[in-house]
Each structure stands twice: as C-alpha cells, then as structure tokens.
Amino acid sequence: MNFFNSSKGKIILPILLIPIWYIVYYNLQAFTDWFVFSVLGMTKGEHLAEAIWFFIFEFPKVLLLLTLIIFFVGIVRTFFTPERTRKALEGKKTFTGNVLAAMLGIVTPFCSCSAIPLFLGFVEAGVPLGVTFSFLIAAPMINEVAIVLLYGLFGWQVALIYVLTGLFIAIFAGWVIGLFKLEHWVEDWVYKTKVGQNASDIEKIKFSDRINLGYNAIKEIVGKVWLYVALGIVVGAGAHGYVPAEFMASIMGKDVWYAVPLSVLIGIPLYSNAAGIIPIVSVLIEKGASLGTALAFMMSVIGLSLPEMIILRKVLKLPLIFTFVGIVGGGILIVGFLFNWIF
Numbered sequence: 001m002n003f004f005n006s007s008k009g010k011i012i013l014p015i016l017l018i019p020i021w022y023i024v025y026y027n028l029q030a031f032t033d034w035f036v037f038s039v040l041g042m043t044k045g046e047h048l049a050e051a052i053w054f055f056i057f058e059f060p061k062v063l064l065l066l067t068l069i070i071f072f073v074g075i076v077r078t079f080f081t082p083e084r085t086r087k088a089l090e091g092k093k094t095f096t097g098n099v100l101a102a103m104l105g106i107v108t109p110f111c112s113c114s115a116i117p118l119f120l121g122f123v124e125a126g127v128p129l130g131v132t133f134s135f136l137i138a139a140p141m142i143n144e145v146a147i148v149l150l151y152g153l154f155g156w157q158v159a160l161i162y163v164l165t166g167l168f169i170a171i172f173a174g175w176v177i178g179l180f181k182l183e184h185w186v187e188d189w190v191y192k193t194k195v196g197q198n199a200s201d202i203e204k205i206k207f208s209d210r211i212n213l214g215y216n217a218i219k220e221i222v223g224k225v226w227l228y229v230a231l232g233i234v235v236g237a238g239a240h241g242y243v244p245a246e247f248m249a250s251i252m253g254k255d256v257w258y259a260v261p262l263s264v265l266i267g268i269p270l271y272s273n274a275a276g277i278i279p280i281v282s283v284l285i286e287k288g289a290s291l292g293t294a295l296a297f298m299m300s301v302i303g304l305s306l307p308e309m310i311i312l313r314k315v316l317k318l319p320l321i322f323t324f325v326g327i328v329g330g331g332i333l334i335v336g337f338l339f340n341w342i343f
Contacts, residue, residue: 024064032057051241058233058279062152066229067222069148074217078210089127089135095175097131102170105138106163119315123190130178137328138170141303149229149278154285161339162295169299169331176327185320232279240283252289252297259293260336264329267300277301291343296336304328 032053036042042049089101122132142163150159205213252259281294304325313321 020064024060028057028061047241049241051237054237054240054283055233058153058236058282059230062149062229062233062279063222063226065152066145066148066226067218069144070217070222071214074214075210078205078213089122089131094128094130094178095171097128098134098171098174098178101127101131101135101174102138102167105135105170106142106167119312120190123186128178129183129186130174130176132174133177133324134170134174137173137303138166140305140308141170141299142166146278146302153278153282158291165295165335165339166299166303169303169328169335172331173324173327177323180323182320182323185317185323187315187317190315229279232277236279236283240286244287247287250288252284252293254290254293254340256293259290260296260333260340263293263297263336264300264332267297268304268325268329269306270301290340292336292339292341295339296332299332299335300329303332 035056036049036053037044040049040052042052044050089097089104119132119136122135123129147159147163150162250256252263277298281298284297285291285294309321309325312324316324
C-alpha cells in the first residue's frame with residue numbers, strides 16, 4: 001500500500017492500468033454473457049436481458065479507459081494553463097490564429113463556467129475575436145472525455161472523425177466571425193475591464209508534481225462524470241433493449257432528408273456533457289441512426305449548450321450570440337450531411 005503511495009508507485013500504477021484494461025476488455029463479453037445468462041438466468045433476446053447486458057458490458061469498459069486516458073491528459077494539461085494559452089495566441093492573426101486556438105482548445109482546461117474569465121483575458125491580451133471563438137468552440141466540444149468514450153464505444157476511426165470535424169467547425173466558425181468584424185457586438189464594458197496577469201505565468205514543475213496533478217485530474221474529472229456515464233449508459237441500455245430499430249431508422253436514418261437539421265434543432269436546447277450523451281448516441285447508431293445524423297446531434301448538444309449561451313450573454317450582445325449559434329450550427333449541418341453522404 002505504501003509503495004503505491006510513493007512517487008515510484010504513482011508512476012507504475014497507471015502503466016499497469018494499460019494491460020489491466022486490455023485484459024478486462026477482451027474478457028468482459030464472456031463475463032457479461034456468463035453473469036446475465038447463467039448467474040441471473042435470463043434468456044438471450046429478451047428486452048430486459050439485452051438492456052442489462054448492455055450496461056454491464058459498457059460501464060466498466062468505459063470507466064477504466066476514461067481513468068487511464070484522463071491521467072495522461074492531466075499530465076499534458078500541466079503544460080497548458082489558460083495563462084500560457086493566452087500568451088500563445090497573442091499577436092496571432094486570421095486563419096493561423098484560428099487553427100492554433102482550436103488545437104489549444106483541445107488540451108486546455110475549460111468548462112462553461114470559465115467562459116467569461118477566459119474571454120476577458122483573451123480580449124485584454126489583444127487576441128482577435130474570431131481567434132477567441134475558435135478556442136471557445138473547440139475547448140468544450142473536443143475534450144478527452146468525448147474522445148475516450150467515442151474510442152471505447154465506436155473505435156478509433158469514429159473518434160478521429162469527431163476530432164477532425166470538431167476542429168473544422170471551430171476553425172471555420174472562428175474564421176467567419178473574425179472576417180465579419182463583429183467586435184461592436186461585444187458588450188462595451190468588456191474592453192474597459194482589466195483581469196490582470198498571473199505573475200508566475202508558468203513556473204517549472206517537477207515531474208513528480210505533474211504525476212500528482214494527473215491523479216488529481218482523475219479525482220476531479222472522473223469524480224464528476226462517472227454518474228453521467230452511468231446515467232447515459234442506463235438510457236442507452238433502455239434504448240438498446242426496448243426501442244425498435246425500425247423506429248430510429250425512420251426518423252434518423254440516412255435516407256431521411258430532414259434528419260440532420262431536426263437532430264441539431266433538438267440538440268441545441270438540451271444540456272448534457274459528453275459523458276452523458278455519447279452512450280445514447282452509440283445506441284442511436286446501433287438502432288439505425290446514420291453516423292452523420294448522430295454526430296450532428298452530439299455536437300449540437302456539446303458545442304451549443306444553452307447554459308453556455310446564457311453565461312456568454314453577459315459579455316456578448318444578442319446579435320453576436322445568434323451569429324455564433326448560426327455559424328456553428330451551420331458547420332454542424334455540413335458535417336452531418338457530409339458524413340451521411342460519405343458513409
């Protein structure tokens with residue numbers, strides 16, 4: 001016990017999680033079959049049996065993978081504080097700044113509650129409005145929780161598609177907002193506000209401290225999202241067991257022309273994080289929803305959440321809020337239609 005609390009133990013433990021995850025993953029289906037159909041004595045093909053099987057199979061697999069990846073991402077994030085991100089974006093113009101901001105948004109800690117201080121800091125540093133929006137779009141939409149869940153449920157191909165399309169939307173939307181020169185739709189008080197600089201900027205951190213911060217990331221992120229993962233998988237399990245495939249295919253299938261815009265319209269007012277929505281998306285696809293429609297629904301829920309719009313209203317005038325929603329929503333529609341056409 002003392003060994004795993006030591007510095008060496010804390011380094012070795014996450015490395016041991018890698019083979020443990022593979023052992024669990026490749027034996028989980030056999031265990032789930034044995035538990036549901038032998039121990040519980042349920043019959044394969046029954047609605048309740050299929051729902052229980054889905055939950056027991058998906059929940060531990062996703063939670064283990066989430067813990068492993070968040071540890072390493074937590075270490076990476078120690079190199080990318082909001083202050084360093086702001087400095088990296090200072091002086092960047094037009095398209096180059098949009099690309100850099102979107103990529104930094106993936107690895108920089110961000111949530112809806114930090115939208116205003118980040119926005120104020122970027123404005124004070126002279127970061128162009130369009131570049132700021134590329135960051136604000138990418139940070140919540142493309143996060144490690146979403147990537148891990150997509151990888152665990154769909155495989156690396158879909159996870160990669162999600163990252164690339166999310167980057168496209170963040171870069172494109174930020175570039176268009178910058179092109180239109182919409183600074184006059186930012187509340188006047190924003191440009192008069194001084195948020196101050198972090199005097200220490202980035203101090204040298206020991207590797208052992210970065211390891212501890214990785215463990216803190218596990219406690220903070222997994223501690224917050226595990227219930228959402230469970231609830232999402234419960235909903236997904238119910239849909240897996242009880243929702244007819246024909247019904248989902250009829251409203252979200254590839255051949256339904258209104259499926260993509262309808263999914264975006266439904267997704268915008270909903271609020272959920274990636275942990276809660278992706279397990280549901282998994283079942284939608286399994287039941288007949290097309291990949292493009294499911295991705296559009298997921299991105300609209302994560303990237304255009306109503307709480308974030310309400311928070312941003314404190315610093316943005318309504319025309320800019322509507323422009324932001326329209327441009328990002330348009331990008332999501334393009335992604336949905338494109339992937340329905342390709343796949």
